[in-house]
Amino acid sequence: MVSKTALTFYGGIGCIGGNKILLRDRDAKIFLDFGEPFNFGEKYFSRWLWPRESRFGLKDYFVLNLIEPLMGLYSEKMLEHVDLPYTEPEYQGIFISHIHSDHNRHLRFVDEKIPVYFGQTTLRMLESWQLTSRFSVGEHEFRTFRTGDRIKIDDLEIEPIHVDHSTPAAYGFLIHSSEGAIAYTGDLRRHGPMSHLTEDFINAVKEARPSVLICEGTRVAPKERRQNLTEKQVYQTCVDIVSRTKNLVVTTFYGRDVDRMKTFYKIAKKTNRRFIVSSRIAHLLNALLPDPGIEVPDPIRDESIGIYCRVLKRRYVWEKELLEHAIDAQYIRENQKNIILVLDFSQFAELIDIMPAEGSSFIHSMSEPFEEDDIEDEIKHNWCERFNLEFHQAHASGHCSKDEIFKLIKEINPKKVIPIHTEHPRLFKVKFDNALIPASRQQILL
Ligand SMILES: [Zn+2]
Structure with a gap:
């Protein structure tokens, strides 16, 4: 049949x-x-x-x-x-x-x-x-x-x-x-x-x-070639890195990894720093607030979160309410030892305005590159070297x-x-x- x-x-x-x-x-x-x-x-x-x-x-x-x-x-x-x-x-x-x-x-x-x-x-x-x-x-x-x-x-x-x-x-x-x-x-x-x-x-x-x-x-x-951490281990590893860092902490993670957002929020709380996110991340957190199963922090009302405002020629309508609470590069430069800043690879040029001081850290909180000659990875390292950021890796798959x-x-x-x-x-x-x-x-x- x-x-x-x-x-x-x-x-x-x-x-x-x-x-x-x-x-x-x-x-x-x-x-x-x-x-x-x-x-x-x-x-x-x-x-x-x-x-x-x-x-x-x-x-x-x-x-x-x-x-x-x-x-x-x-x-x-x-x-x-x-x-x-x-x-x-x-x-x-x-x-x-x-x-x-x-x-x-x-x-x-x-x-x-x-x-x-x-x-x-x-x-x-x-x-x-x-x-x-x-x-x-x-x-x-x-x-x-x-x-x-x-x-x-x-x-x-x-x-x-x-x-x-x-x-x-x-x-x-x-x-x-x-x-x-x-x-x-x-x-x-x-x-x-x-x-x-x-x-x-x-x-x-x-x-x-x-x-x-x-x-x-x-x-x-x-063969597993990558680091194999749990989310808890990412938290602990990063708390150690942030505690040892004298000045700014910069991190990059995947745009929809809400667990990682929550982990870095907790790391910031634990190390008495303010967690500064992009308007895009703030918008996502805001959208998820009504979902009781996810329990995200409130990017507008929670004072331990800040929204980074890049200098742009125009603003999007969706950004308007969020950017009333925004902070700029100068604020970050002047308060670096109290901040964890999320910066996507595409926004790395912001480092030119921020100017991290000697003794700052970068935590790459996403997968290590697939290829050894990954060009983006090399570029990330070049920016870190130029802007006083010690490179760290911490990610849970x-x-x-x-x-x-x-x-x-x-x-x-x-x-x-x-x-x-x-x-x-x-x-x-x-x-x-x-x-x-x-x-x-x-x-x-x-
Ligand atoms: Zn997937």
């Missing part, structure tokens, strides 16, 4: 990010995530050569075989200059696991009539992100969910279940199909401050005895280690495991007889 249920992987196989998993069950067709891989298009494009998306929509991507031309999926506007005709949607929904762009960035190509399902808090973060940057996933009908919801699409029942990751409101999915349960981890970790969320996911999936587990493997590699992933698979004990979001799927095969590595775009029948 022909199987009623099938999975096709249009992204995320053999690489980190870009997950795009099509699940078909009888007449129902849904996607799990719709991301852009980190190395997207690098074979043909570079910093000086860009796809002509704003003029020709999907044309360049189709011709270069970077995106699959599927009927009934993309918006009319994106198909204006390609041979694939526009037809009414053939997909009932796209389920997004979390806010990172390697899981949702290609939504901008999708027909606005196809509903997009997001965690409630993810949508709040996304609205803040789209307002404060050039990032956009396009116009869609957004439908939000929380853990405990069950969304029915024909014979499919989709259960989003929270997991801990380096952004709030990250979810895995447990899907009840005509051919048994299918579980998808999204991105997750077990060493974070909210590890109990991941345990909830594992327990629910284990109980469902899934036919297939689609499992992330970001850190599944022959958003992903399970290799051992944690393998333990999780053993605990869940699925009939089949499909590795995704990993450069080393073969290592799953070595460890598990039931590991299955699909080719990209290959249909797997359940």
